[in-house]
Amino acid sequence: xxxxxxxxxxxPGASSGGFMVTTLMAMHPSAVILDAxxxxxxxxxxxxxxxxxxxxRLAHDGHSLLYRYHGVDGAPGGVMRVHLDGSVSVDTPIExxxxxxxxxADDTLVLIRRDTRLVDGQEIVGDRILELDRDGNETExxxxxxxxxxxxxxxxxxxxxxxxAIDHDPVEDVYYLSARNLDTIYKIDRLSGDTLWxxxxxxxxxxxxxxxxxxxxxxxxxxxxGDRVLxxxxxSTEDYVSRVVEYALDxxxxxxxxxxxxxSDPPVYVYALGDVTRLPNDNVLITWSTAGRIDxxxxxxxxxxxxxxxxxxxxxxxxxxxxxxxxx
Numbered sequence: 001x002x003x004x005x006x007x008x009x010x011x012p013g014a015s016s017g018g019f020m021v022t023t024l025m026a027m028h029p030s031a032v033i034l035d036a037x038x039x040x041x042x043x044x045x046x047x048x049x050x051x052x053x054x055x056x057r058l059a060h061d062g063h064s065l066l067y068r069y070h071g072v073d074g075a076p077g078g079v080m081r082v083h084l085d086g087s088v089s090v091d092t093p094i095e096x097x098x099x100x101x102x103x104x105a106d107d108t109l110v111l112i113r114r115d116t117r118l119v120d121g122q123e124i125v126g127d128r129i130l131e132l133d134r135d136g137n138e139t140e141x142x143x144x145x146x147x148x149x150x151x152x153x154x155x156x157x158x159x160x161x162x163x164x165a166i167d168h169d170p171v172e173d174v175y176y177l178s179a180r181n182l183d184t185i186y187k188i189d190r191l192s193g194d195t196l197w198x199x200x201x202x203x204x205x206x207x208x209x210x211x212x213x214x215x216x217x218x219x220x221x222x223x224x225x226g227d228r229v230l231x232x233x234x235x236s237t238e239d240y241v242s243r244v245v246e247y248a249l250d251x252x253x254x255x256x257x258x259x260x261x262x263x264s265d266p267p268v269y270v271y272a273l274g275d276v277t278r279l280p281n282d283n284v285l286i287t288w289s290t291a292g293r294i295d296x297x298x299x300x301x302x303x304x305x306x307x308x309x310x311x312x313x314x315x316x317x318x319x320x321x322x323x324x325x326x327x328x
Contacts (some may be wrong), residue, residue, distance in 0.1 A: 003292070003313035004020030004028055005038035007305065014304040015296055016279045021319045022294075023053040031067040031082070033324070034143075034294075037309040041324075044082050044089075051077070054273060054316040055100050060107065062325075064088075068101050076325050079109055083169065091131035092307065094132065099164045100221075100317065107134045110175070112163045124147065124150050127163035129175060129188065141175065142193045147186075148203070156181060164273075165221040165317070180218050199229065206249055206256040217246060220289075221275035221317055227251075228259070230284065232274035239255060242270040244286050253301060262297050264288055275317045287318040294318065 002024065009015060017036045022032045029052045033042040035070040046053065046069060056067035063084055070077030078093035079101060097113040103109055108131050128143035144161050156162075161179040168175055174196065175188045184201035188194070197205040204213035216233035223230040227249045235242045243263045247256040262284060273289035282299045292309035309315065 001028060002030070002032070002040055002043070003310045005034075005310065005313070006308050007036075007038045007043060008308075009305050011298075011302065011304040014298060014302075016281055016283050016285070016320070016322075018279075018320055018322045019305075019324055020285075020294065021058055021065070021321065023056050023316030024313065025052050025054065025289075025316055026314045029053055029069075029151055031065060033065075034307070036305070038309075042084065044080075044086070051075075054161045056316065057101075057103060057319055058321060059325075060103055060105050066103060066109075067103075068097070070098065079111075092132075097130075100166050102166055102168045104131075105170070106167065107285070108132065110141075110166060110168060112177070115145060117145060119150055122157055122170050123156045124155075126150075126159060126160045127177075129166065129177060140193075141179070141190060142186075142188050142195070144179070146193075147195055148182075154202075159187070167222070167224065169224065176222065176224055178219055178222060180220065180234075183214065183219065185219070185222055185229070188277075199247075199256070205251075206247075206254055208256055208258070215247065220273050221287075223276055223278050225278050226285070228278075230276045230278060230287070234270055234274055239269045240269045242274060242288065244276045244284065260299070260301060262286060262295075262301055264293065264295060265303070266292070267292065273316060277318070277320050279320060280322070285318065285320055287315055289315045289317075 020034045029046045031044045051069045053067050053069045059066050068079050076095045081090040091203050097111045101111050111130045113130045126144040129141040131139040140280040162181040164180045165178040173190045173315040177186045182201045186197040198216040207213045217236045218234040220232045230246050233243050246260040268291040275287040279286045284297045286295045292313035294307040296305040311318050
């Protein structure tokens, strides 16, 4: 029913094991949990094949899984909560949300939502971060319109920023937001909505030696770990190669130093999505989404495990858990 998978382990002893929560986006769109052997240990099939999903997460309640769904024909989507035993499911339809979400400890959903406004008679589609609490109350945290002025010479009116990935750091209480069309990742204070810094793009607060602020192309998911940032760099259509890059940031100096990069062998081009996570043992888990591949590398770039999905196995974003006894 689901695509088969194959596993290679060049260095079995270095693998992290654990479980991967992700989605299948093509054949039988579903939220799934895979073990380290690439076997399906849990799944929830979307009822309508006209819907797909890019993100699934274990919920903070420890008993359920959340996934966002969207209509492949542009129909409105939302977030579904499914009890892990399959007994209960709660659907929260949400118009204009897209790509990604996170859940806070109090069950608040944090969404990327379109923010369309009229400029000189033309509709311009921007993005905003919206919090939706358990009672259905909405709070806008941040909007692109407060950060930039739309410039038709550089920006697409139908998809100005193309925000596509969001994370929350509960220690600093900040959001990180990836804007694909701006080649930028934003760090945003949750309480004030202020942008604390921008990484990459024309207005970057960080630059490589020599002043270049072009750090990645069309990026998606990322992992911020202190002053280190891992980014899934989808790459340009000219180069046609995707990679993961790691930068060391110095906020005082405004510098970004390229520390490491990882590519698939043979190289792949991931035209949509793509994810990277730093694991507890310092390994790096990379999801080459549209290629249907999950790689685990050591920090110095050695491949220790590869899961390849067969035809129809395109994957969404991935979260890793050491066990399925999920602790909030």
